[in-house]
Amino acid sequence: MGDVIEPRQVAENLKELWSPRIIAEVDDSFVKVAKIKGEFPWHSHEMEDELFMVLDGEMSIELEDSRVKLTTGDLYVVPKGTAHRPSAAEECLILLFEKKSTRHTGDIVQENTRSVEQQRVQE
């Protein structure tokens, strides 16, 4: 059997910003946590929806023609194929739920793209 996980605590302990950590698997999906601050690049995932849930703090998700604001406890699903740019003015802890096939920077590999192996690494 697996362990009980404290997502907020795992996210709190992350040292690197915008570097998701896999905390659980549910069939063909990963549950991840991340610590974010500042702006992430615009990206989209052509094939997969992406769920954001704020564990502690406030974040925004800019979409092509709108912007959503999330505070602690809020949940939002970015539909597949939708360009989005997450950002947070202050440090914010989030939980992500997405298919194992989802690359967190979307369809473009860039400097801060982390492989699944890197996301599994324990600090």
Next chain:
Amino acid sequence: MGDVIEPRQVAENLKELWSPRIIAEVDDSFVKVAKIKGEFPWHSHEMEDELFMVLDGEMSIELEDSRVKLTTGDLYVVPKGTAHRPSAAEECLILLFEKKSTRHTGDIVQENTRSVEQQRVQE
């Protein structure tokens, strides 16, 4: 675009115990919330893992040879094929993440089995 969802608030407003409400879809999975108190029957899902996350309160999940206790913010994944019995001494609000194909009472249809359509109904 979808709306920002407040899972804890939706769960709080539920009138019926052990009756999951679908709050979002992520590809072929549902995010659900439920208000629970007392014991749910033993069941298992042969083909699907099931994620539990406590939004507010305390719950236990009895497994074949162990028992896990979850408090607010904790997350646990019951692996597919594992018999489990969720319970809560006091009212507890939870979030569930599972494949759309998962029947919440497992492989046996029983009195408190709710169809997907019932789980979508707005109160």
